[in-house]
Each structure stands twice: as C-alpha cells, then as structure tokens.
Amino acid sequence: MGAEGIVVQPSEGLVQNFTPGRFLTMKLQGVDTADSVMLFEETAPPGTKSWFHLHRDSDEIAYVLNGKVTFLIAGEVTVGGPGACAFVPRGVPHAWKSIGPETGRVLFLYAPAKAGGFIEEQHRTERTLASMTESERAEMLRRHGWELLGPSPL
16 A cells, blocks of 8 residues: 555446446455455445355445445344444354345445455456355355355345
8 A cells, every 4th residue: 555545536446247237346455455444335226135144354344325225233133224334343244135216335344355355356357156166165255254154134
C-alpha cells in the first residue's frame, strides 16, 4: 500500500457477474491494502442469498446501501434497510438474503483481507463455486479461511 492511499471512483473497480442482475464490484483488494482490508459492493436482486458460512481469519462488515437485507448472525435474524450496518466477528456462522421488491446493494468489508481473497480469486479465475469440483472448492475455501456450513436457512 502506498503512503498516499487509494481513491476508487464510483465507476471504477473490477466487476464480477454471477447471475442476471447479480454482480459485485471490487473496490479495495488485499494486494492494494497490504492485506489490511478488502472491500466490494454487491448488487443483489430480491431473493439473492449467501451460503451459510463463516470466516476463520477475517471479521466482516456489511453496510446496506439500497434495498432490504435479512441477516442471520449467530442464530439471530435481523432485517436492515439503507444505512443498516452488520458486524460479523471471525468464526461466527452467518448468512444474508436480499428481500423486498427492490434490488439490494451492500458494501462488504473483510478485515484483515484474507477472506476477501476468496472473492478476488473467483474473479481472477472466472470460476464460481458451482463450476468447481468438490476438491477444488474445498482447497480454495481452506486457502482463504472460509467454511461452508450448508445452504442458507433464510
């Protein structure tokens, strides 16, 4: 990371497409921040949800920009709209789901950046979890400190 810092403009950042209408834009990558943080913005149509998972080595912060998001964190369910901020300490099982009629937009931050390396590698290799063999998926998750606990219960 340079002593002068980084500014990423609204139209900048690497974009990764998942399904129609669902994509993320990487704003800060670990390599740019000396692995201090990784930040991306996800656009998630209603019904989009994450896996039920945890991160062994990174805390996660989610900040809702648009739409409504249901968070399941350590067994507690909370709904948040624009301005809601969720903190998930490392090692805590969690999941999220975009709900309501409006497409959700959420900023996700990992500190330190290790868990974000999973997102960065998916972009770099252009591979999703669904396109990987079970052993490839397990190795990639292990490398970045993720553990999938199952499908989202949301």
